[in-house]
Amino acid sequence: MTQQIPIIEVNDVSMRFNMAKEQVTDLKEFFMKLLHGGLKFEEFFALKHVNLKVMPGEVYGLIGLNGSGKSTLLKVIAGVFKPSQGKADVRGSIAPLIELGAGFDMELTARENIYLNGAVLGLSPKYIDERFEDIVEFSELRNFLDVPMKNYSSGMVARIAFAIATCTKPDILLADEILAVGDFLFQEKCERRMKDLMSGGTTVIFVSHDIKQIERICTKAIWLEKGVVKMDGEITAVCEEYKKTRREE
Numbered sequence: 001m002t003q004q005i006p007i008i009e010v011n012d013v014s015m016r017f018n019m020a021k022e023q024v025t026d027l028k029e030f031f032m033k034l035l036h037g038g039l040k041f042e043e044f045f046a047l048k049h050v051n052l053k054v055m056p057g058e059v060y061g062l063i064g065l066n067g068s069g070k071s072t073l074l075k076v077i078a079g080v081f082k083p084s085q086g087k088a089d090v091r092g093s094i095a096p097l098i099e100l101g102a103g104f105d106m107e108l109t110a111r112e113n114i115y116l117n118g119a120v121l122g123l124s125p126k127y128i129d130e131r132f133e134d135i136v137e138f139s140e141l142r143n144f145l146d147v148p149m150k151n152y153s154s155g156m157v158a159r160i161a162f163a164i165a166t167c168t169k170p171d172i173l174l175a176d177e178i179l180a181v182g183d184f185l186f187q188e189k190c191e192r193r194m195k196d197l198m199s200g201g202t203t204v205i206f207v208s209h210d211i212k213q214i215e216r217i218c219t220k221a222i223w224l225e226k227g228v229v230k231m232d233g234e235i236t237a238v239c240e241e242y243k244k245t246r247r248e249e
């Protein structure tokens with residue numbers, strides 16, 4: 001029997017942030033205090049000894065309350081953050097849909113940004129040329145292509161971002177609440193496209209506060225609580241436990 005190798009392997013990852021203990025009202029005060037050693041920082045761990053193994057083709061839901069470390073974990077996996085301790089190994093190409101608008105220059109038009117964001121994802125202009133129609137078609141924003149993206153609504157930004165990230169067949173798709181800002185029609189469309197990618201073997205980690213959506217899309221789930229893995233396993237088991245704590249509140 002061939003033993004499968006995890007496509008994502010998070011090994012004892014901790015992520016420490018320094019948080020200012022006192023409030024400063026402006027940048028000048030901040031630098032003055034920093035210069036004179038008056039600014040106190042407190043260490044804060046957004047992730048504590050997190051372990052996770054994701055096998056190729058698995059679709060993981062990442063759940064937990066606000067501030068539990070979900071986005072931080074995705075950023076560690078995407079290589080945006082270097083963990084303070086431990087490491088994250090990734091064996092494949094990543095399409096990150098983590099921070100809405102990251103990889104876009106809001107002063108530029110959507111047409112220009114499709115190429116710019118493509119370049120950020122490592123896609124050549126020629127590759128984008130070939131998929132430009134598909135991206136525009138999927139986003140349903142043909143009439144807004146030459147409008148600067150600063151005039152887009154958050155849902156419109158999400159449409160373009162999702163269309164670009166999924167025009168390739170990434171090995172791994174990291175999606176952080178990306179569907180939350182889309183209307184229900186776009187959400188349905190994104191779900192269909194995610195399912196297409198999944199049937200083609202793409203591994204997905206999907207963050208959402210919509211548990212029904214998580215249950216519909218994912219096969220497994222990991223639940224973070226204050227930076228610690230509270231549970232990791234089959235989708236129904238994890239979601240049932242998570243829902244129980246909500247009822248107890």
Ligand SMILES: Nc1ncnc2c1ncn2[C@@H]1O[C@H](COP(=O)(O)OP(=O)(O)OP(=O)(O)O)[C@@H](O)[C@H]1O
Pocket residue numbers: 017018019045046064065066067068069070071072073
């Ligand atoms: N760059 C940063 N600097 C300092 N603290 C940070 C930074 N990024 C995240 N944090 C802190 O880490 C903790 C976890 O944040 P994170 O964004 O990962 O939570 P989350 O689970 O994604 O929450 P939400 O459901 O609200 O999106 C929070 O307390 C947050 O304030």
Ligand SMILES: [Mg+2]
Pocket residue numbers: 070071072176
């Ligand atoms: Mg988040």
